Amino acid sequence: MKRVNIKCPYCGSRALLRSASVVYGKRAADPSAPYYVCAHFPACDSYVAAHRRTCLPMGTLANGPLRRKRIQAHAAFNRLWENGLMSKKQAYLWLQAKLDLPEQETHIGRFSEFRCEQVIRLCGSFFTTGKRAA
Ligand SMILES: [Zn+2]
Incomplete structure (x- = not known):
C-alpha cells in the first residue's frame, strides 16, 4: 500500500x-x-x-457544502451519458473542451464549488439547447 x-x-x-x-x-x-x-x-x-x-x-x-456540490455536478454530468446520448468517455471529452482543462484534471472529485457550478450550468444548457435545436 x-x-x-x-x-x-x-x-x-x-x-x-x-x-x-x-x-x-x-x-x-x-x-x-x-x-x-x-x-x-x-x-x-x-x-x-x-x-x-x-x-x-x-x-x-471536501467539506459538507463542497461534497453536496460535487454530488450535484456528478448527477448533472451523468445525465449526458447515462441515457446513451454519448459514451462516458465522450462526455468527459466534451466537459474537458468546455472547461478547457487537460484530461488528468477533468475529475469532478477534484473540482472546487465554482467548477461544480460550471459543470451543473454547462450540463443543464446542453439539454436546453438540444431541445431548442430539435
Ligand atoms: Zn481539516
Whole structure:
C-alpha cells in the first residue's frame, strides 16, 4: 500500500487513511471502504473516498457544502451519458473542451464549488439547447 501525504485544505492538518465507518458510523454502506479523513474530524468536517485497491484518494478533501456540490455536478454530468446520448468517455471529452482543462484534471472529485457550478450550468444548457435545436 502506497502512503500518500495529504493535507486538509481547510485547516492544514494531515489527512489520515481511515475506514468509512469513522465518517458514517453505522450508516456506512460499506464500513471498510477507505477514506482520507482530516485528523481534526469531526471538528473539521473534511474527507474524500479512496480507491480500495490502491488507497489513492479519488479527489481532494471536501467539506459538507463542497461534497453536496460535487454530488450535484456528478448527477448533472451523468445525465449526458447515462441515457446513451454519448459514451462516458465522450462526455468527459466534451466537459474537458468546455472547461478547457487537460484530461488528468477533468475529475469532478477534484473540482472546487465554482467548477461544480460550471459543470451543473454547462450540463443543464446542453439539454436546453438540444431541445431548442430539435
Ligand atoms: Zn481539516
